[in-house]
Amino acid sequence: MTVTEPTAPATEAGHRIVLEAAGVTMRFGGLTAVDDVSMQVREGEIVGLIGPNGAGKTTFFNCLTGMYIPTEGRVTLNGETLPPKPLKVVRAGMARTFQNIRLFANMTALENVMVGRYCRTSSMALTSILRGPKFRREEAATRERAQELLAYVGLAESAEILARNLPYGDQRRLEIARALATDPQILLLDEPTAGMNPKETEETMHLIFKIRDSGLAVVVIEHDMRFIFNLCDRVLCLVRGTVLIEGSPGEVQSDPRVIEAYIGGDDDEEEDQ
Numbered sequence: 535m536t537v538t539e540p541t542a543p544a545t546e547a548g549h550r551i552v553l554e555a556a557g558v559t560m561r562f563g564g565l566t567a568v569d570d571v572s573m574q575v576r577e578g579e580i581v582g583l584i585g586p587n588g589a590g591k592t593t594f595f596n597c598l599t600g601m602y603i604p605t606e607g608r609v610t611l612n613g614e615t616l617p618p619k620p621l622k623v624v625r626a627g628m629a630r631t632f633q634n635i636r637l638f639a640n641m642t643a644l645e646n647v648m649v650g651r652y653c654r655t656s657s658m659a660l661t662s663i664l665r666g667p668k669f670r671r672e673e674a675a676t677r678e679r680a681q682e683l684l685a686y687v688g689l690a691e692s693a694e695i696l697a698r699n700l701p702y703g704d705q706r707r708l709e710i711a712r713a714l715a716t717d718p719q720i721l722l723l724d725e726p727t728a729g730m731n732p733k734e735t736e737e738t739m740h741l742i743f744k745i746r747d748s749g750l751a752v753v754v755i756e757h758d759m760r761f762i763f764n765l766c767d768r769v770l771c772l773v774r775g776t777v778l779i780e781g782s783p784g785e786v787q788s789d790p791r792v793i794e795a796y797i798g799g800d801d802d803e804e805e806d807q
C-alpha cells in the first residue's frame with residue numbers, strides 16, 4: 535500500500551553520489567600530473583579543488599570530462615563509467631567551463647549559449663539540412679532557452695553583443711550559461727572568478743549557490759581562498775598531483791600543510807616525506 539508513496543526518492547537527496555573518480559592518474563611521459571586522486575561528489579554539494587600552480591587541478595578536470603584518457607583509474611557519473619569523449623560526457627550530464635575562456639569570439643552571447651543547447655536537440659542532423667518545421671520549432675525553443683539562461687546568469691541585456699566585445703567577467707558568466715544550456719547534473723568550473731573584481735566575484739558566488747539550489751552538484755577550482763572557503767561544503771587540496779588534505783572549509787583552512795604548500799612548496803626546502 536505504501537509502495538507508491540511519493541516521499542520515497544526524496545529522502546535520498548543530498549546523499550546520492552553523482553560523480554566518482556577512483557584512483558585517477560595521468561602521466562605525461564615521465565611527469566605524473568595527477569597521481570591516484572579519488573573524489574566523490576554528492577547531489578547538491580559544492581566541492582572546492584585548490585592547490586598551487588601546476589598541482590594538477592586542470593589536468594584532473596580534463597580526466598573527468600573526457601579530454602584526457604587517464605593513465606589509470608575510473609570516472610563514473612551516476613554509477614556509470616564515463617566514455618572518454620567530451621561530447622559523450624556532456625550528453626551524460628557533466629558540463630564545464632575553462633580556465634582559458636573558450637567562447638566563439640565572433641558569435642553573439644545568445645548564439646554561444648545556443649551552441650551549448652545543440653547537444654540536446656536533433657538540429658545537428660538531417661533536420662537542420664532540410665530546415666523543415668521540426669528544425670524551426672527546435673530552433674525557436676533553443677533560442678528561448680538560451681535567452682532564459684542569459685537572464686539567469688545576469689546577461690539578459692547582452693544577448694546580441696559579440697562574445698569578444700564582452701567584459702572579461704561577463705565572458706566567464708557566459709561560459710557558465712553555455713555550460714548550463716547542456717542540462718547538466720554536475721557543473722565543473724575552472725577558475726570562474728579569475729580576472730574578476732570583488733563585486734563580480736561576490737555575484738559569481740551567489741550565482742553558484744543559485745545553481746546548486748536548482749539541484750546541480752558543483753566542483754570549483756579557484757585560487758581565491760576567501761571565495762572557496764565561503765562557497766564550498768568540502769575542499770580538496772591537491773599538491774603535486776596528489777590529495778594533500780580533504781575536509782570541511784574549516785579543517786582545510788586551518789591545516790598548516792595547506793599554507794606551506796602555497797608558500798614554501800619547493801622540493802629542495804622539504805625534508806624527505
Ligand SMILES: Nc1ncnc2c1ncn2[C@@H]1O[C@H](COP(=O)(O)OP(=O)(O)OP(=O)(O)O)[C@@H](O)[C@H]1O
Pocket residue numbers: 562565567585586587588589590591592593594633
Ligand atoms: N598536455 C600536457 N602535456 C604535458 N604536461 C602537461 C600537460 N597538461 C598539463 N601538464 C603538466 O601537468 C602539471 C599540472 O598542470 P595543471 O595545468 O593541471 O595544473 P593546475 O593545478 O591546473 O595549475 P594552475 O593553478 O596554474 O592552473 C604541470 O606540470 C603541467 O605542466
Ligand SMILES: [Mg+2]
Pocket residue numbers: 591592593633
Ligand atoms: Mg589550472
